[in-house]
Amino acid sequence: DAGVIQSPRHEVTEMGQEVTLRCKPISGHNSLFWYRQTMMRGLELLIYFNNNVPIDDSGMPEDRFSAKMPNASFSTLKIQPSEPRDSAVYFCASNFGEGSNQPQHFGDGTRLSIL
Amino acid sequence: DQQVKQNSPSLSVQEGRISILNCDYTNSMFDYFLWYKKYPAEGPTFLISISSIKDKNEDGRFTVFLNKSAKHLSLHIVPSQPGDSAVYFCAARAGGATNKLIFGTGTLLAVQP
Numbered sequence: 001d002a003g004v005i006q007s008p009r010h011e012v013t014e015m016g017q018e019v020t021l022r023c024k025p026i027s028g029h030n031s032l033f034w035y036r037q038t039m040m041r042g043l044e045l046l047i048y049f050n051n052n053v054p055i056d057d058s059g060m061p062e063d064r065f066s067a068k069m070p071n072a073s074f075s076t077l078k079i080q081p082s083e084p085r086d087s088a089v090y091f092c093a094s095n096f097g098e099g100s101n102q103p104q105h106f107g108d109g110t111r112l113s114i115l
Numbered sequence: 116d117q118q119v120k121q122n123s124p125s126l127s128v129q130e131g132r133i134s135i136l137n138c139d140y141t142n143s144m145f146d147y148f149l150w151y152k153k154y155p156a157e158g159p160t161f162l163i164s165i166s167s168i169k170d171k172n173e174d175g176r177f178t179v180f181l182n183k184s185a186k187h188l189s190l191h192i193v194p195s196q197p198g199d200s201a202v203y204f205c206a207a208r209a210g211g212a213t214n215k216l217i218f219g220t221g222t223l224l225a226v227q228p
Contacts, residue, residue, distance in 0.1 A: 004158070031214050042220040043159070043204065056215055091158055095214065101147050101166055104216060106158030 002026070004107035006092050012113045018080040021110045024073055025094030033093040033104060034067055034077050043091070049075065082114045118142050119207050121219035129227050134192040136222050138205035141186065145207040149216070150179060150190045153202045162203075163190070167210075195226045 005024040013019055025032045033048040047057040049069045060067070064083070069075040079086055089111050093104040120139045128134045136150075146167040151159035165172040165179045165188070172179050178191045192199055202223050206216040 033214075033216075043218040045215060045217075048214060050214065056213075093158075097214075101164065103149055103161040103164055104214075105161065106151075108156070108158045 004092055004094055004105055006090075006107035006110050008110060009108065010111045010113075012115065013082060014115050015084055016081045017114075018078065019082045019086075019112060019114075021077040021090050021092075021112070023075045023077070023092030023107060025075070025092070026105055027073070029094035029096045029105075030072065031095050031097070031104075032069060032075050034075070035091040035093065035106075037089045037091060037109070046077070084114045087112055087114050117220075118145075119205060119217045119219040121203075121205060121222050123222050124220075125223040125225070127225045127227060128195045130197055131194045134190075134195045134199065134224055134226065136190040136192075136203050136205075136224065138188045138190075138219055139186060140188075140207050140217075142207070142209065142217075143183075143186065144210045145217075146210040147208040148179070148181060148188050149206045149208075150177075151204045151206065151218075152199075153204065153221070159204055192224075195224075197226050197228050200224055200226045 007022045031050045034046040037043045046059040047067045052069045067077045089109045091109045093106045095102045095104045118141050149164040150162045152162050153159045163174050163177050165181050181188045202221045204221045205219045
């Protein structure tokens, strides 16, 4: 079974550049989550979608961050312009059923380094 | 303000012995709790969960205990194996229709052969 697929696995870019992270959730899942993991703050939720609609974006750090889910099988997280403090591992996760007792399943993450 | 806390950053256990990982939470509205295991360069992998209507859930070598009055949950691994060495995260979901999880900061478990 295909799990959550994230691309790229690694991204190194210079400060000020636009960065786009991509995620394909597990087929049939209708909720999708973007997380960021850093040493200082651990694993924190940035935004989540249910049925392609953003439900909670309270974790998005600032206007430089945006996320879209144009269809049930694809989502992007964009940072523009990027800054060194955005360096982190970004995870995407998915599950089925808002409010149900279903675990979220994670991709292997994108390790982002902003120079 | 951390709502889910794992106060032990690391734990070392001998192979074959019991590993006990602890997690405390502050929000009494949390109704579903999960444990994830994470290896380096991989995403967290779901391990076991428990609903707030239960106080114990078991799956093979893994058992999760929930003490609602103390707002405390623990993960027991018996017997521990070297392959269990990983970072373990506990997570909690607020009650109602939300799908949002709050994660602890993780405990690094090292199982010594």
